[in-house]
Structure formats: C-alpha cells, structure tokens
Amino acid sequence: MRLILSISVLLLLGMALPSAAPGRRPPGTQLKTLVIDPGHGGLDPGCNGANEIWEKTVTLAISLKVGKLVEDSLKDIKVVYTRKTDQFVELWERANIANKNKADLFLCIHCNSNVNTTAAGSETYFMGLHKTTGNLEVAKRENAAIKYETGYKTNEHYGGFDPNSPESHIIMVNFQTAYIQQSLKFSTLVETHTQKISKIRSRGVKQAGFLVLWQTSMPAVLVETGFLTNVADRNVLKSEDGQRIIARGIFNAIKQYKISLEKSKPADIKQDTPAKGKDSVAGH
Numbered sequence: 001m002r003l004i005l006s007i008s009v010l011l012l013l014g015m016a017l018p019s020a021a022p023g024r025r026p027p028g029t030q031l032k033t034l035v036i037d038p039g040h041g042g043l044d045p046g047c048n049g050a051n052e053i054w055e056k057t058v059t060l061a062i063s064l065k066v067g068k069l070v071e072d073s074l075k076d077i078k079v080v081y082t083r084k085t086d087q088f089v090e091l092w093e094r095a096n097i098a099n100k101n102k103a104d105l106f107l108c109i110h111c112n113s114n115v116n117t118t119a120a121g122s123e124t125y126f127m128g129l130h131k132t133t134g135n136l137e138v139a140k141r142e143n144a145a146i147k148y149e150t151g152y153k154t155n156e157h158y159g160g161f162d163p164n165s166p167e168s169h170i171i172m173v174n175f176q177t178a179y180i181q182q183s184l185k186f187s188t189l190v191e192t193h194t195q196k197i198s199k200i201r202s203r204g205v206k207q208a209g210f211l212v213l214w215q216t217s218m219p220a221v222l223v224e225t226g227f228l229t230n231v232a233d234r235n236v237l238k239s240e241d242g243q244r245i246i247a248r249g250i251f252n253a254i255k256q257y258k259i260s261l262e263k264s265k266p267a268d269i270k271q272d273t274p275a276k277g278k279d280s281v282a283g284h
C-alpha cells in the first residue's frame with residue numbers, strides 16, 4: 001500500500017518515467033557478450049579507503065583482471081568494458097553500452113564503505129526492492145555518483161530520478177523483472193566462488209535499486225567486493241594478490257554460469273514476476 005501511495009505521489013508530482021529500455025530481449029541461453037563495468041572513474045573517485053586507495057582504482061584493477069581471465073580462457077565470450085582507464089563515464093552511458101552491445105550479462109564491480117569500520121565482507125546485488133535500510137543505503141551511495149554528472153536533473157535518461165529520495169529508489173525496481181532468475185543465479189555464483197578462495201567473507205546476495213542496472217536489457221549484477229573502510233578488507237582490495245584472487249572467484253562464477261546457461265533449455269528460463277526479496281541467499 002505504501003509503495004502504491006509512493007508511486008501515486010511521484011506520478012502526481014509529474015515524475016516522468018522513461019519507458020522500458022528499447023530492444024528488450026527475453027532471457028537467453030548463451031553467454032556470448034559480457035560487459036564489465038568498473039565502478040566510478042575520473043572525477044568520481046568512489047569511496048575512500050582511509051586515504052590509502054580510492055574505489056575507482058580497485059574497481060578498474062579487478063575488472064581488468066576478470067576480463068583478462070575471460071579473454072584468455074573463455075575465448076568464445078566477447079568482453080566489452082565500459083572503461084579501461086581512469087575515465088569518467090555517466091551511469092546511463094554504462095547501461096547504454098551494455099544494451100548497444102546486446103550483452104548477455106552486465107557485471108558492475110564496486111567497493112563498499114561504511115562509517116562503522118567493523119563492517120566487512122562482499123555482497124552481490126541485483127535489481128529489486130531493498131529488504132533492509134542497509135541495502136537501500138548502499139544503493140543510495142552508489143546512485144549518488146550521478147551528482148558528478150552535469151545536468152543529471154534534466155537528463156531524460158534518468159526521468160527525474162532524485163538520489164536523495166527513497167521513492168526514486170523504489171520506483172526503479174520493476175524494470176529488470178524479466179532477468180531476475182538469471183541475475184539471482186549469477187549473484188549466488190559470485191558470492192559462492194569468491195568466498196571459496198578469498199579472505200573476504202560473503203555477506204550474501206541482496207537486492208536494491210541501482211541506477212546503473214535500471215534500464216539494462218539482460219541479467220545484471222553489481223558486486224560490492226568488500227569494504228574499503230575496513231582494514232582487513234582494504235588490505236585485500238588494495239593488494240595485487242587480493243585483487244587477483246577476487247577476480248579469479250568472479251571468473252569461476254562466470255564460467256559456471258555459462259555452463260549452466262548452455263545446459264538449460266529456453267523453456268527452463270521463466271519470465272519472472274517481481275521478486276519479494278532474496279536477501280542472504282548465499283550469505284551468513
């Protein structure tokens with residue numbers, strides 16, 4: 001009821017929602033094109049790891065390592081990056097790159113942050129209604145990256161999205177419903193495989209409204225690889241070795257996901273209805 005009221009209020013306020021992404025495709029049974037999206041970049045540094053390292057540096061390093069593993073070992077997958085250097089890319093453009101390339105999977109890599117420096121662990125998100133305020137806070141922090149974009153308030157791609165409004169985060173969640181089943185599957189694989197080999201523990205699979213995932217027409221996830229505000233996680237995230245192990249875990253998930261997709265028949269892929277929240281599917 002509250003959600004309906006919130007949506008009604010937004011509509012009354014004249015918030016024009018963009019229509020669903022063009023060329024919306026049914027969930028596929030192949031993984032031919034992977035778009036890897038290293039979070040932040042350029043003038044948007046992401047979160048600060050105790051002045052030792054910035055999020056944008058870690059996300060790029062892990063993303064390039066994941067991509068290299070895929071390019072070397074799964075040669076039938078085409079890898080596309082939203083950025084390969086320290087470059088600012090607007091959120092809508094990241095989703096646009098995935099849609100334009102008809103990606104079969106969209107993988108966003110990020111790092112978490114919290115004022116409570118004991119908070120630690122990785123979590124993988126897909127689009128859905130946040131179950132806890134903690135999940136909403138993560139999405140709000142990541143979505144606040146649009147403040148670095150000049151003219152975001154009038155950018156038609158965002159349909160009046162307000163990073164400070166909880167309603168804006170709720171109203172996004174129905175745009176990825178066709179891909180919930182596959183996004184959940186891949187999210188679970190990421191948490192399972194990274195936890196097996198990394199020192200960073202898993203906090204599980206979660207849902208929230210992320211602007212970067214919003215209008216993508218394929219299974220799409222956002223991995224919070226660990227907390228840059230936690231000393232133990234940070235030491236893993238800033239080290240070459242730690243990044244390599246996380247990348248290997250994500251790569252193992254991609255490989256497993258590809259195998260399971262190819263085994264499934266089109267009839268096995270359901271057109272999902274909106275999820276009610278699947279927190280901690282693989283977590284503790």
Ligand SMILES: [Zn+2]
Pocket residue numbers: 039040046047055110111142
């Ligand atoms: Zn981020």
